[in-house]
Amino acid sequence: RLTAIGATSRAEPVTPTAGWTILLPWLALTVLMLATTRSYYAHYSVELSLPLALLAGAIPLAIGRSLLAGWGTRVYGFALAGTLVAFCAFFGPIAWRSNLVHQPDRLYTIVGRYASDAVGPTGSVFALDAQFPFRAARRPAREENNRFIVDGYGMLLYHGLRIETMPLGERFGKLRASRGDDPYAIMWRPAPQEQLRAAMSRSDLVVIDQKSDGRLTDETRRWLAARGVLVERQERYVIYRIPR
Numbered sequence: 001r002l003t004a005i006g007a008t009s010r011a012e013p014v015t016p017t018a019g020w021t022i023l024l025p026w027l028a029l030t031v032l033m034l035a036t037t038r039s040y041y042a043h044y045s046v047e048l049s050l051p052l053a054l055l056a057g058a059i060p061l062a063i064g065r066s067l068l069a070g071w072g073t074r075v076y077g078f079a080l081a082g083t084l085v086a087f088c089a090f091f092g093p094i095a096w097r098s099n100l101v102h103q104p105d106r107l108y109t110i111v112g113r114y115a116s117d118a119v120g121p122t123g124s125v126f127a128l129d130a131q132f133p134f135r136a137a138r139r140p141a142r143e144e145n146n147r148f149i150v151d152g153y154g155m156l157l158y159h160g161l162r163i164e165t166m167p168l169g170e171r172f173g174k175l176r177a178s179r180g181d182d183p184y185a186i187m188w189r190p191a192p193q194e195q196l197r198a199a200m201s202r203s204d205l206v207v208i209d210q211k212s213d214g215r216l217t218d219e220t221r222r223w224l225a226a227r228g229v230l231v232e233r234q235e236r237y238v239i240y241r242i243p244r
Helices: 002-006 020-036 042-056 059-068 071-099 107-118 131-136 152-160 168-176 183-187 190-201 218-227
Strands: 124-126 205-209 229-233 237-241
Touching (some): 107 131, 107 237, 152 183, 152 190, 183 190, 190 218
Parallel strands (some): 124 205
Antiparallel strands (some): 229 237
16 A cells, blocks of 8 residues: 555656655645644654655655756755755764663553553553553553544543534634633543543553543542452552453
């Protein structure tokens, strides 16, 4: 599929496949999304990885065509490739060193190992922070329409604002609007809390860390205490098992 939309075959050595034109708008829209978001965390930039990786695959092709073209195109092609290589050479080591920095907080490792031992390979772990099921190598919980919960913060806002029921024009209008309600007030609305309880009931293990606990209402906490069995309580997290 990627070959069909983004690659140039040997049968087309001169004229690029039209699929390449998808990548530049894709990259531009991703950059626009990151630039206009009202909150930003470093891991959001992972959204750039795929379009940049696909475009990087075009560099050898661009250089090859530059060699076959006139001097103007050659200079342009080599300048573009040189800029990209210089960019990677400058920022690559910095990114690599930061990636290797030791993280002293072992919360994810400890809880992940516990969940991995407590839940079988086919079981699921509910957590609003997707790092917990990821570290446990277990399936994350599912919300409605069988969708995995990989962004608990976004999921709660999505259901709290009822974005799925908004007309398209109103959704774009929200982008231009000023900051609205407190995000926690939106998360505490009945609709997102119902989603939480439903997702918990479909899971084998429920992990609630300190940050996630603030996104639950008292009603949801009482429901979890009544529905689940407390199996671990620490200062920074609690774990419940959901009986079947």
